[in-house]
Structure formats: structure tokens, C-alpha cells
Amino acid sequence: MDDVIADYLHYLQIERGLTANTISSYHQDLKSFSAYLNDQHLTLSQVEQLTILNYLNTLREAGKSRRTVTRAVSTLRRFFQYLVQNDQLPADPMAEIKAPKQGQHLPQVLTVEEVDALLAAPDTSNKYGIRDRAILEVMYATGLRVSELVHLKLADLHLDMGLIQTLGKGNKERIIPIGDVAIQWLDTYLEKSRPVLLKQRQSPYVFLNAHGNGLSRQSIWQKIQQYVSLAGIRKHVTPHTLRHSFATHILENGADLRIVQELLGHSDISTTQIYTHITRKRLTEVYKKAHPRA
Known part of the structure; x- marks a missing residue:
């Protein structure tokens, strides 16, 4: 899993040209997901839709914000699309999973x-x-x-x-x-x-x-x-x-x-x-x- 994540981050940097801050966010999300798979004794090839849903539920139960969960969905969607496009997985477990709707968030402003x-x-x-x-x-x-x-x-x-x-x-x-x-x-x-x-x-x-x-x-x-x-x-x-x-x-x-x-x-x-x-x-x-x- 670590090698796959490293390859993906390299792709984001070299071919997509994403900023270091954006790549760091992807890395944190994928490390969290990788840790969850290790706890469940699962490999990438064993990930299915239910696995993703259980992981997202784990994030919610841990008190993660809606914004964090939404970002995790976005990260995993792009990650699994990359794996399928590069023939590393036969099917995309994220295909039917939708991101939670974002609540209206008004940023703090000073007078x-x-x-x-x-x-x-x-x-x-x-x-x-x-x-x-x-x-x-x-x-x-x-x-x-x-x-x-x-x-x-x-x-x-x-x-x-x-x-x-x-x-x-x-x-x-x-x-x-x-x-x-x-x-x-x-x-x-x-x-x-x-x-x-x-x-x-x-x-x-x-x-x-x-x-x-x-x-x-x-x-x-x-x-x-x-x-x-x-x-x-x-x-x-x-x-x-x-x-x-x-x-x-x-x-x-x-x-x-x-x-x-x-x-x-x-x-x-x-x-x-x-x-x-x-x-x-x-x-x-x-x-x-x-x-x-x-």
C-alpha cells in the first residue's frame, strides 16, 4: 500500500503539477485509509463499496467534521480512479459513493x-x-x-x-x-x-x-x-x-x-x-x- 501511495503522489506532482500543500493533504487522507485497511487486515484488492462506507462511518464516529469526511471521499475517488485507469484494480469501489453535502460554512471575519x-x-x-x-x-x-x-x-x-x-x-x-x-x-x-x-x-x-x-x-x-x-x-x-x-x-x-x-x-x-x-x-x-x- 505504501508503494502504491508513493507512486500516486509522484504522479500528482510530476504529471498533474499539484502544489506541495495539496499533495500533503492527499497523503494524510491516504495514510489514514491505509491504517484503517491494516487494522481490518485488508489489501487494496479486497476493498469494496462496503469497505469504503465502513471507513467513512469510522471517521464520523471519531468526531471528524463533515468537511474532513467530504475531503476523504474526494481523495479516495481520485485515488481509485487512478488505480483503475492504470490497471492496478479491475473495478472502482468508489463508483456508487457520493460525498456528503457540505453545510453552509461562513468563515470568521474581524470587524x-x-x-x-x-x-x-x-x-x-x-x-x-x-x-x-x-x-x-x-x-x-x-x-x-x-x-x-x-x-x-x-x-x-x-x-x-x-x-x-x-x-x-x-x-x-x-x-x-x-x-x-x-x-x-x-x-x-x-x-x-x-x-x-x-x-x-x-x-x-x-x-x-x-x-x-x-x-x-x-x-x-x-x-x-x-x-x-x-x-x-x-x-x-x-x-x-x-x-x-x-x-x-x-x-x-x-x-x-x-x-x-x-x-x-x-x-x-x-x-x-x-x-x-x-x-x-x-x-x-x-x-x-x-x-x-x-
Whole structure:
């Protein structure tokens, strides 16, 4: 099973050109399924529809979310299609299995006041605080994914034109405007903090750690948790929350949905439409608070 999974992941990387993050998700799902087969003393050739259904039920009983179960179905569907197409299995046990319907999930969004508090949380009297303020400002000003932020390079900055470029999902390049405040903090970081962090080394990346190397996604997540606590924000906040807040706030201020789709790098506008539900919900909350008869 391990060899088959390794071959499949290699296929995803070389022939499908999927990103490392996507391949890692596939790997985790397939490792979980492989462990289940080992527990049941089953081989791949013995897997049938009932095996899959029992496995999915095991995930539910273990308290896995609907999103996790749905992702497992998607992973296994593609995996078994690959095996059948490559004559490693005679039939596809996933053929009659449907993914559970996804519930409507509205991402967590910060208010403008909460964003202001978060952005003001770093201590900008030192090199790390200046860097972290620049990171938060850039994330909120552009809606970058955290993976896009950590891979942002000096060559991607076109601050004189008020633009940055990034390589998003599926290696799709997009150009994003960046506001004056974020540019000011970026300039301050590039002038005062980055040269000190670099320590006469060379690095193409914009944001660096104490050793002069690029930051990791995990370190960004930890820093945001730290500043959320300092800002006194009670919500569950992740790096993606700033992206959600960016999209919601510009929609609330009159931006067209197609523009937001372009800024976020969504290939399908149905992905962007989730934010219209957030803004409607916000309108309802404001109405109920403001209208005397509501």
C-alpha cells in the first residue's frame, strides 16, 4: 500500500503539477485509509463499496467534521480512479459513493475595529515588531494566502506602482494593488529591519526570520495568535481570517464581486460568493440593532 501511495503522489506532482500543500493533504487522507485497511487486515484488492462506507462511518464516529469526511471521499475517488485507469484494480469501489453535502460554512471575519487593534498590536520599536506590523498590513491590504506571503520575493514588489505580484493556487500569477499604509510599513521594514535580519547574507524572500531565512507558514500562524491575544480579540483567528476580512470589508464598501474574485485569485466565482452571505448577515445584524421595530 505504501508503494502504491508513493507512486500516486509522484504522479500528482510530476504529471498533474499539484502544489506541495495539496499533495500533503492527499497523503494524510491516504495514510489514514491505509491504517484503517491494516487494522481490518485488508489489501487494496479486497476493498469494496462496503469497505469504503465502513471507513467513512469510522471517521464520523471519531468526531471528524463533515468537511474532513467530504475531503476523504474526494481523495479516495481520485485515488481509485487512478488505480483503475492504470490497471492496478479491475473495478472502482468508489463508483456508487457520493460525498456528503457540505453545510453552509461562513468563515470568521474581524470587524474593522478588531483589524485596527490587531495591526497595532506589534511593538514597532524593534526590528521584529516592524516586520510583524508589515506582515499584518500586507495580509490585510492584499488578501494574500499565508503560503503566498511566505513565498513573496523582493522581485514581486512594485511599490512605486502600488502593486505586488504573486503565484497562487495552480501556479496562477496575479497582480494585486496594495494600499499606501501597507506600502509605508513595507518600506520601513525593508529599510530598517530586513537588512539587520539578513546579516549580510542573500535571500530572495521579503519576510525573514531571526536567522535571515524565509518565514514558515507555522511561524506566521503563531505570530497571529500572539497578536490576537495582545489585541484582546476573543474570536478564533487564523492567517486566513485576515484574507476573509479583506474580502468582506471591500465588498461591504461597494466592490464588485468579480473584482473580489480577481483579487483573491479564485478560479470559480462560486467560491467568492460565500462573502455575499457574510455581508447579508452583517446587514441583518446592523438592521436589527438600528431599527426601533426590528
